[in-house]
Amino acid sequence: MITAKRLWLLATAAALAGTGLNAAIAQPAGSDVRAGIDAWAAQNYEEAIRIWRPLADRGDADAQYNLAQAYFLGRGVPQNMVLAEQWYQRAARQGHPEATANYGLLLFQNGRRQEAMPYVSRAAEAGDPRAQYVLGTALFNGDIVERDAPRAYALMSRAAAQNLPPAVSQLAEMERLLSPQDRARGVELAREMRTAPPPMQIAARPAQDPARTQTPPRARPRPLQDPPVRTATAPTPRPRPPAQTAVRASSVATVGGRWRVQIGAFSNEANARRAWSAAAGRLPGLRPSFVRAGTVIRVQAGPLADRAAALRACARAGNGCIPVAP
Numbered sequence: 001m002i003t004a005k006r007l008w009l010l011a012t013a014a015a016l017a018g019t020g021l022n023a024a025i026a027q028p029a030g031s032d033v034r035a036g037i038d039a040w041a042a043q044n045y046e047e048a049i050r051i052w053r054p055l056a057d058r059g060d061a062d063a064q065y066n067l068a069q070a071y072f073l074g075r076g077v078p079q080n081m082v083l084a085e086q087w088y089q090r091a092a093r094q095g096h097p098e099a100t101a102n103y104g105l106l107l108f109q110n111g112r113r114q115e116a117m118p119y120v121s122r123a124a125e126a127g128d129p130r131a132q133y134v135l136g137t138a139l140f141n142g143d144i145v146e147r148d149a150p151r152a153y154a155l156m157s158r159a160a161a162q163n164l165p166p167a168v169s170q171l172a173e174m175e176r177l178l179s180p181q182d183r184a185r186g187v188e189l190a191r192e193m194r195t196a197p198p199p200m201q202i203a204a205r206p207a208q209d210p211a212r213t214q215t216p217p218r219a220r221p222r223p224l225q226d227p228p229v230r231t232a233t234a235p236t237p238r239p240r241p242p243a244q245t246a247v248r249a250s251s252v253a254t255v256g257g258r259w260r261v262q263i264g265a266f267s268n269e270a271n272a273r274r275a276w277s278a279a280a281g282r283l284p285g286l287r288p289s290f291v292r293a294g295t296v297i298r299v300q301a302g303p304l305a306d307r308a309a310a311l312r313a314c315a316r317a318g319n320g321c322i323p324v325a326p
Contacts, residue, residue, distance in 0.1 A: 032051065032060075032063075033051075033055060033060065033062050033063050035051050036048040036049075036051035036063070045070065045075040048070070048076055049067065049070055049076040049077055052070075053067060056087065056090075061090075061091045061095070061099070062091075062096070064087050064090045064091035064094075064096070064099070065088070065091040065096050065098060065099040067087045068083075068085075068086075068087030068088040068091065068099065069084075071083045071084035071087065072084040072102075081106075084106075085103070085106055085107075088102050088103035088106065089103055092104075092119055097123070097128075100119050100122050100123050100126075101120075101123035101126075101128045101130065101131050103119050104116045104117070104118075104119025104120035104122075104123055104131060105120065105130060107119065108120060113138075113144050117135070117144055117145060120135050121135055124136075124155060127158070129158070129159040129167065130164065132156070132164075132167070133155075133156065133159040133166060133167045135155055136152045136153070136154075136155035136156040136159065136167070136170070137156075137170065138152075139151050139155065140153075140174065149179075149186070150182050150183075150185035150188075150189055151186070151189055152174065152186070153171075153174050153175075153178060153182060153183055153185075153187075153190075154187070154188075154189035154190040154193060155190075156171045156174055157171060157186065157264070158190055158193060159171075160265050161262075161322055162322065163322070168265050168293070169296070171265060171296070172265070172266070172267035172295050172296045173267075175266060175267040175268075176267055254303055254304050254305035254309055256303065257302060257303035257305040258302070258303060258326035259303070259305065259306055259307060259309060259310045259323060259324065259326060260289065260300045260301055260302035260303070260304060260310070261283070261286075261300065261301055261304065261313045261314050261322065261324060262298055262299065262300045262322050262324050263275060263276070263300075263317050264299050265293070265296040265297065265298045266297050266299065267295065267296060267297075268297065269290060272299045276288045276290075276301070279299075279301075279317050282316045282317055283301055283317060286301035286302060286304075287301060288300070289302070300324055301313075302324075307323050307325070310323035310324070311323060
């Protein structure tokens with residue numbers, strides 16, 4: 001029974017690596033790479049490739065990543081997963097965050113799991129939920145890396161808090177299988193994990209290309225969506241820890257507000273209510289809601305006036321908290 005569970009978890013992680021590869025185009029402030037972004041946004045993919053290729057050859061990590069995405073998507077060039085992997089690798093070796101995540105997940109999907117894990121680990125530490133899911137699964141199984149159940153639980157919690165559906169389901173399984181001691185340590189680790197900036201910013205997609213939602217064959221992973229563009233402006237900041245972002249108790253709850261915050265998802269109501277009891281003191285005035293979603297119970301609290309108020313509340317609640325729109 002235990003062996004079957006381990007195999008199922010590992011297979012799920014491999015499937016995620018294939019279906020979840022990001023398809024964003026990096027857009028730094030540099031004018032040369034930006035010219036390619038403008039061509040890409042106008043769906044002039046061949047012109048974008050013409051601009052990026054010499055920059056990529058000269059070592060520009062953003063251009064290398066964008067060229068990898070073009071080969072991955074088959075836009076402006078014939079789709080070529082070998083060349084996509086090569087360009088991902090070049091950018092990842094320079095520390096490009098999106099390239100690091102995509103390269104690691106692509107290696108994992110293609111069965112090169114030991115080779116993938118350093119890249120997956122770095123992406124997980126940077127806050128990528130897909131990498132957190134894959135690394136959490138590996139740590140839970142102990143097949144690729146040494147087993148570390150508390151850290152596996154912490155990473156899966158972070159991925160689930162970012163609404164990655166397989167992570168939500170897998171977290172519920174972990175809560176059922178792990179000891180109370182391992183779960184408690186995992187909660188502590190999740191709180192200690194520093195909130196990372198978003199993996200990328202989102203901009204306009206070509207209008208006539210809808211988002212792709214089908215599950216592709218494992219041998220030829222395809223992206224879930226067309227390439228959004230990382231803007232040249234500074235990334236939108238995530239909420240800081242409570243010590244850095246002070247929120248007055250009187251400003252947490254808002255009469256008549258429709259926004260809420262979600263502090264976690266749990267396999268049973270008892271765990272959900274314990275989580276709320278632990279967080280309630282940091283969220284004075286908010287009322288809890290225990291929302292069933294399939295096999296899990298989401299702990300949400302409100303009312304809050306708007307997204308800004310929800311972010312301030314999340315700053316009080318700590319890691320794992322996310323705003324919930326009306």
